Amino acid sequence: MGPLAAFSPSYWLFIVARFFVGIAGSGCYEAAYTILTEVASKERRAVLGCVYNMSYPVGYMSLSLIALMFPTWRALQMAISLPMLLLLVHCWYLPESPRWLMTQGRHIEAWAIIKNVDRSLVPPILEDIPNVQKEEGPFVPLHKRIFDGFRKLFSLFTTAELCLRICICYMTWFIAALSYYVLALNADNFSSNRYIYLALSGLVEMPSYILPLIILMWFGRKFTGSLLFLVSGLALMAILFIPAENKLLILIVALLGRFADSAVFAVIILHTSELFPTAIRNTAIGTSLAVCQLGSIFAPYVVDILGSSAWYLPSTLCGGLAVFSALLILLLPETRNKPLMDTIEDLKKAEKRDHVSIRNCCNFS
Known part of the structure; x- marks a missing residue:
């Protein structure tokens, strides 16, 4: 669809092509992250999650460099689309998640994959695979798979605990994306050269995925996520008090906010993947990513509408929302060094301290 967008003769065909590009990109991202989470041990989930996200700042x-080489949008679209064709070959060799295969009753496939994995990395649920009955699950028709997809979507709201968890995740993802893209689109107010600002934004993102990795080694998901949201929010609100003529200071503070906002993505993605059982984990991440895209959709309107009144209003609004997210994330249970749940029943059996509650605000273990 990328090449089709590049050669589209009309605006509406371009929109349709980009729509499917967005669907494919989001699907690949969430599926790969879910597989990564489910095959990693609880000690290595944070490391692998942060390393996985480092690919984004590289891109x-x-x-910015590709845009300088291909100044027209058609050439740029083609330049970034052609490398994606290599992923068609890659997908055929990507193994399925053994944990997910087990929940689907496809034990033979799960065991075939797990035999090639270092047993020290195998999650506890897979330790007894040699003892299970090796039989394939029944073939599921397409219409039943579609129905099962909708069932999993509604399963996110079947209990009060699940509803609270997913709503908080939606809020934090939305605010993180809104702040991220407001900072990206408000470039003209932060720097005199948008190309330099874009390159610097990408440059600060690389270490932004290393910082949470270091913090997560000592603290949990809640503390790290809340701290990064707080830093991002305070930095964005601080722009309000900087004179518009002082572009250098505004640029530094904006990049600090961008740094913290980028870092928080690595944490909330990891936290979301651990908050939900295997049966609906991919659905939780996928719908959270969809809400995240809503934040990116609202961002240009925030920049244009509020920015027309005062250049600092978009960043100030996002700063206040980021501080709100810093408090909201404290309500969630801590998931550090805890085994992943596989079914909704596992969630129902969880201790009260592992439920969404105001009492969790001071619980970081």
């Missing part, structure tokens, strides 16, 4: 920095 972000590369985009």
